[in-house]
Amino acid sequence: MTETVIIAEMHKGKVSPTTNELVGAANLLGSNCTLIVPCTDSSVADEASNISGVTKVIAAKSSLFTNYDAAAWAQALDSVAPQGIVVTSASAQSKDLAARIAARRDISVVQDVISIDGNTLSTPIYSGKAIENVSINGDVVVSIRPNVFAGADNDGSCEVQVIDASGDLSTAVKELVERASTRLDVSEANIIISGGRGMGSPDNFSHLEVIADTLGAAVGASRAAVDTWAEIPHSMQVGQTGKTVNPNLYIAVGISGAIQHLAGMRSSKYIVAINKDADAPIFQYADYGIVSTWEEALPVLGNALSNMLS
Amino acid sequence: MAQIKKSADTNVHQLNPTGSAIGDTMVKIAVLVKQVPDTNSKIQISGDRVDLSSVKMVMSPFDEFAVENALLHKEAAGGTVTAITVGGNSADKVLKDAKAIGVDEIVRLDCTEYMDSNAFQKVISEVISQDGYEVVYCGKSSADTGSGSTGPGVAEKLGWASVSNVTDIEFTDGLTVTAPVEGGDAIINVSTPVVVSCDKGSIKVRKPNVKGIMMAKRAQVEVKSVSPNTSSVTIVSQSMPAEKPAGKKFEGGQSAETVVQLLRNEANII
Incomplete structure (x- = not known):
């Protein structure tokens, strides 16, 4: 053998x-x-x-x-x-x-x-x-x-x-810069909650962060969100031109499901999609789809999760 | 046929903003580029292979950042940038795209047969070594295989340092690069020779101007023949991923409560 x-x-x-x-x-x-x-x-x-x-x-x-x-x-x-x-x-x-x-x-x-x-x-x-x-x-x-x-x-x-063991170092770390937030990076997380352009503005990502903190999740974003808002860094981007992820749970909020985003997250074990457009392609990949605005669904989701996990 | 040596570096002096004596700091920079299907395109299977006949081919997105960083390096330190790809005639387009935004030379390693990572890296590293490059830029991974093996693999074959997933570069004495590590970013000093695999960072990729596009049209691709080793990894088939069974769909924001219950009781993940 x-x-x-x-x-x-x-x-x-x-x-x-x-x-x-x-x-x-x-x-x-x-x-x-x-x-x-x-x-x-x-x-x-x-x-x-x-x-x-x-x-x-x-x-x-x-x-x-x-x-x-x-x-x-x-x-x-x-x-x-x-x-x-x-x-x-x-x-x-x-x-x-x-x-x-x-x-x-x-x-x-x-x-x-x-x-x-x-x-x-x-x-x-x-x-x-x-x-x-x-x-x-x-x-x-x-x-x-x-x-x-x-x-x-x-x-x-x-x-x-x-x-x-020994080896010859070829690089020298000058400085380690810790991430400002204690939240995990999308590449490290078992649960990811991502927002798309449907979030309306980068400020609204704070609603995702609240739920991320309840779940110990990372916050991700679609390419459309990263390209539209300078406040959303590329390090959060999930998709073919960002990071390919396969967490246990991926929650897509206000993300329609562009082909290059789907490519980066479709192998997640469970996918939850929240989108107001019932025909959004993301629903074809979602285990659990919620047809709703994020404004309506996120507070309910957040409460239910914190009740369950507290 | 003998190739006419172009005076490729006549512009280099003007491009060095520091005005320092660049005669002794000329850096020979290579950037590896690859042609891949546009990431917005749908991939189809015909028989047991991916069928790319009706797909638009573009430069792999992360390679665009590699080209940009190579050009920034040249502008900071003086030198020449050569874009290198592997493929048949049809791959010339990706080289012309690089030429249009400012690389000096374009080289295609002529090979259309499949190579596994070891055969592929050997072919690349031989050219890098023979032609005396000191710095190699490439994308962190290509949008087709997504493997990200070429940068570190070529560096190992050359006995060079490598830094990967680089988001920012300062062109100092050597290079100071930013790359993600667990929990944050590391700022790393590295001296040449080095292979730098680039992620999207804060830099913007320059767009070609009319003059650049015209120059690229006329530019001659230097074609080199290669003789790859036998591959020990071979492709058996390509197929579509298994379709997921249809999920459950609910109307209205209140249903988020039901979904949370299902995540616990049906999916067992929270």
Whole structure:
């Protein structure tokens, strides 16, 4: 059987639950699964040793894992990782890393994989307007789209080996600028509430923010909203020319559903649409559609959510 | 046939706003551009492949920011910008579009066959290395594959630094770039040689003027032949995504309450 090597997905210095999904996916690709945990403190790797299906955990310990440096991380992780099919998350940073590790090993990378069937991998193309099925031959690096594969359970146990990793830094972080708001970015969130031009004005996005805070959600926007209002930054844009997202819940408010927006969010697990136009294309993709103005629906939605979650 | 060497850099001196002696700071800049279906277009399948025959092809949106940043870099530091694409004749249009807004040279690596990421990056990195470029700009991902592998992959093959998803660039001694990290942005110093993958930032992409369009029409595409390695990843088929079953639709704002109940009891997500 093929060896698989997983690069753990990290969140705030800890192993992220996405890593369980990577193990789930890796077990479809091969066996003998080594999990590499990039860390500055090797104790964070211990909790990964109970993920079932992992044969061995390697804590790749180095101060260079404090800040992301593509070249140094690829060098360091390549040096500690055995040969095999390498599996990473398809987060923005991990896709970047996946590409560098693949190039370093002189093998190909298949990004954003959403299904695995033997040697055939499926990935969305044209931001999900179509699906491409590719066949792999030999070792490759595969990045796995979060929120798609079933995660492995936490009832295993295996050995943890600590290896000092090193790499040559090629960039220097001059400054870290924290986001002004504590709200998550759309690329990090499990729940997203997005507004479109139907919100009428950028000030009205405050109504979305209230609900986002109740849900611990990120606030997104359609391209039309970003292009129309300077106050809505491109970092909020969901769609083919913004960010492709697939949260558990996507709430689209005042968004008609332009083809390039749909491409960026249609794979969300559940979609709620609020739009006053009953014929808006977004309703074709919504699990739950509410034909209403946002002025009428949002206060009801907000109250119902805070009653439920309080 | 021998190519006539054009005096491509006659304008460079005027373009350097600092007026410094640019003889020793001339930067050789490459920008990678790709032709993709317009993001507003509908994708159709014919047989087991995507059918792009009736789709409008444009420069991949993030590549537009790469071109703009390459031009800004040249204006700040002096140098030349070469736009490079891979494809057949029909890909010349994307190069002419880049030429129309100010790149100096346009190069097409002539290849119409499928290449996997490894074969593709090798072909690009060989040209970058042979022709002595010092900085490469590209879009953070292309609107067709969306993979975002080319920038970091080419950098690795060249042994260069790379920074990705870059939203802002200051052209200092080396480059100071802004890129998102968990919880915010990092401002990163990086020296050349480097590959910079660009996201949409605060910059505006310049539009071509009449003179630029005329120049682009006459411009000669330098065509280079390439011999890619065998791909280990091959396309089996392309298909439409599975259609979602129809959802539930309610009238009126009060129904938001019902939807919240359904999100808990039916969908189990809140």
